[in-house]
Amino acid sequence: MLVNTSEILNYHRFDNEKKLKLKQELIYNYRQNQKNEILGYKIINNKNVEIISTGKSSELNVVIDLCDLYGKLSLEKINCPLNIYVFINEIIFLNKLKEIDSSIKKCFSCEAHEMQKGVRINGLNLNENYDISKRYFLINNHLLKILCFIVALILLILMFILLAINVINKIIKYYVFSLCKALQRIQDIVNNLILKQHDWHNYYKKNEFFEEPLSVEFISNLVDSLISKKRAQYKKYCNLEIELKLGLKSYGIFSKIQPREFDLIFSNLIDNAVNSLNGHGKIFLILNAKKNKSVISINYNGRKIPKKIIEKIKDSKAIYRNESSLVKNFLHAKKHLELWGGNLEVFSESTKGNEAILSFPKAIEPPWFVVKLKLFMNSTVIIIDEDDVIHNIWNDRLQDYLKPNYNIKILHFSNPLRVLEWFKNETDLDTENLLFLCDYEFADFNMNGLDVILNLKLKKNSFLVTNRYEDIELLDKCQSLFIRIIPKNFVYYVPLEILPPKEKPFAILIDDELFIHSLWKASANDKDIRYYYCVDLFMYDADNFDKNTPIYIDSQLRNGLRGEEISKEIYEMGFKEIYLSTSYNSSFFPPMSWIKGIRGKEPPWID
Template identity: 30%
Template sequence: MKAPPLNNLLRKFLVFQLLTLVALVGLTVAFTGHFKNRLAGQLTEALREPLISGDIRSVSTQMSGPISRDFRGAVWVPKNGDAPFSVPIGLGPQNILLYRTAAVPIYFDEQSTRLAGQLLFYYSRWTSIPTAIAIWLVLILISIPVVRRENAQLAREYELRLKFELKDSQASLAAQVAHDIRSPVAALDTVLKDLSQLPEEKRVMIRGAVGRIRDIANNLLEQNRKEARGESGHEPAAAVPGSAQLLSNIVDSLITEKRLQFRAQIGIEIDSRLDPSSYGLFAAIPPSEFKRVLSNLINNAVESLPEKGLVTVQLAANGDSTEIRVQDNGKGIPQDVLARLGQRGETHGKAGGSGLGLYHAKTSVGSWGGSLIIDSELGKGTAVTIRLPRARPPEWFVSGLVLSPGAPIVVLDDDASIHQVWQGRFESVHVKDHGVEVLHFSTPAELRSWARTDARAAKDPLYLLDYELVGYRDTGLSLAEELGIGARTILVTSRYEEKGVLADSLRLKARLIPKSLAGFVPIRIKKDEVPERLDAVLIDDDPLTRMTWTMAATRSGKKFQSFSTVAEFFKEAPAISHETPIYIDADLADGVNGAQESLSVRDLGFQDIHLATGHEAARFAAYKHLRGVVGKEPPWSQEE
């Protein structure tokens, strides 16, 4: 960055004023000379006759006043060699450095052929300089406001240019760092595929750390791309809410990271308060930005503590909102300072702090539709609460386990501690009293052997399968696909956020529970009820069609239920008798193939399955399990 242009402006101003002064002096001197020459000519014309006739006394008497008023004096030098005379008497040659001469010749005749002599008028060479200086000073006074405005404009332009160059430098550095990070992250991803010898907890921690590094790198690159397109590189990240994120998993992984970060500070304890009440809390947030905000808040809490102290992070529901509370037992914040915190540039208790951390946190949370509240009491500590609107859980998430009496449960996991967790959870709701048998398997071979021994019994259980099975190529999803149990499978895994795992789960109709939340998922046993036999069930994404069927069922006195997706039907299927006729639209929302979905419905035990569509029946000849292909009219419309 070049030096500020203000010195250049000052130099230019001074040079300009100096040249202006020189020009003014030259102009005034030239103007004075021109004026004196004209005046000398006029005086000479009046003195011509006396001078030619030699009437020196008359010249001295008549012209002494006019000459002395405008000139230093005048000297008559005759051509015939007579002695010169002067006005005033005794005026001799003058110093050419101080005086200039206006010489006017006088002729005997009007044709100017016979020279009588010349009259020399002397006047001060520098009389005009004070006038030039006075004009110059006036010009300076006039130009000072202009120079000030120009100076301010240059200062603003310099500051903006400095900011842009600094921003470009930072963006370039961020892009380079992000680019350089991606290569080691790719190497770590390769290593992560072979971490089977590590315990599950350490695998989760390493994956979480690598994932966060990847998020940071991607975010830096995205900001750099936005700035290159002329978009804002700072606010937009916060302005886009993102998809629904499971908050408990973000908080839990970040707490683990922070404990490692501050483990050298032995007296500092970081605790998380996650319990069953925090299960299943989602918010529409960008995960990497939320982690950055929460990470900064935890850092602030730790930095506010002396050598010993406690930082607690709590996640809880509050009506339609979710609250994440970061609390410390430090020295607290004065009320006058507390009122200003969260404003740009306001900070407290941090040497060199800019106040941008809390400001960024507050604006980010606000852009997600939430709020950030700071409470503090001197001597007791500070609590910062992030309040976010609750988001609806995604379709893949298991909000709770609903167990059917008499239906077995199969648990497949290579980690013995997970089997203990599930056993304890099921014993707490007394599953044995309801005829629910829990089967535990540790290897794919054990599950396959049991399923092949009693293929019919293998169709009934609820399957809780681990995704990553140490020492085996098989995964929980590949086994679910192999055994045809996808719709009754719940994948219990720490890798639920991976796109490939999530995509395969949705394809197989399997749902997921993050493994870290296995101890918190609500469990209840459905009351002993005989599944209700309905006259029809319709699965159709068109609300008008569902309304038409509902009205027809009401008029005909039929028992009827409708669903917009197959996933909605699966949730209610245990309460519906397998003898109920099922009607499925061939073309469901988001490109879902209803005919293909009917296979999953059949796998649940339903036999009377129809496609309700406008297409010809021949198009679905390959689906032998279908009882028929009908139109969109309700099956009992002919009874009306």
């Protein structure tokens, strides 16, 4: 894009109409080439007058001289009418350099290099015989042999280290697997007691007239509980394994179903699989989400399902009478899945085994549920739980995010009182970058997780990590306090996302008048001001800004919106430095506790 710029060099010769067209084309092209590393571009002439700019500026930038020789781009610095400034994101740029050489650090006393034809800078040779974008390093043969020997030695050492790590990893996995099996067995025993105490199947048979209503249910939890019950039911079969396969896509699946019917459907289909296997083999349940559907597949090797039965299952007019339990269970499942807006597919192949795929629409997650855990760079994650296993799981989950360039720290507490004491004593904490993951129940203390969060007074930065999400009373409390929950038994699957550090510009202006924007820009100089004509665009970007950023909002906005009303919503999002920028006198407005001040439309740096 920079090489083919002969038209830019002739910019001063064009008429106004052609200049305007060229400006639009250049701004479009530059925006298309604006990557994460590049914040913006600016073109100025030799009189230091800005011609075109797009994006944001930064201290780290590259200045390219566009030099003209007989109307064409030239490396000869004879006539250089224009300069292109390429503004670079310092954090991303420095982090990418560190991936090449971790010892690289920012130099605060260095001056800019001038790179011209015939100049050699740090191994970069620029002369007329070579493309200026290539690097040439001069290494003699003797040095190359030594270097190869050192590299080979390092690779050999690394090979032994990796071998040792692999052995240790296998040992750790063995003990973790044993622990998981033990925990699974405990859960199976508990569910067996539940099964004996309250049998939904018998209840439903006695109450066939009862029409169960549809409700939004946490599918991952229902399937997990059902698998435990079925393991307990078939514990007499030593060679039978019923396994649930979960992954990141299995987390957070909700659907509108009839929970008792759901339980009965899957219980019957697992019974089909057990009968097919004669109590000997493996049954896999795989829970997944595809677009707007919840999908559960039941896979097992066993007796092949005859084609006649598969065709009968496909037939929408098929009835239950005089059918085997195998067919009845499939038809019952199909009937209710279609009632929920879903579908049943059955496949049977001698090489691949039997598979039943059940799909039904996903529902919107309830407000108490944490869909994704978002972490900011330079943040501190505080885990509060009496269970060491949960601390270890969080350590494992967050391991990939403990890179130096993310600067994320983890603190562990098992005593809730010590957390409150630590928070009280740490006077220089940046509360915007704190994230609390707190258990609900603490056996040895007269307080619960909600009490801890309310004492911290950081509800928006805190989450309950508990299996009490089926407790209606607790859910009502959490929703009234706007505190969300992460199910503890699905901590290993909750999606994590790293967010860039929050920006803190000098000010944010929300005003629909072009003249006011121009007035601010004319006197802003190097101040980082963010301009918004539309409130919706600001709301979309709001999470990217530090909550202490000053916001100046007009009283009369587009579509009849009032700035004093919108500013209350902005205040509730956490912004505290909000000013009403208006031509009206302050006496015109009622008292507004969320507004820090009422002022004119002139920029705040002009008295």
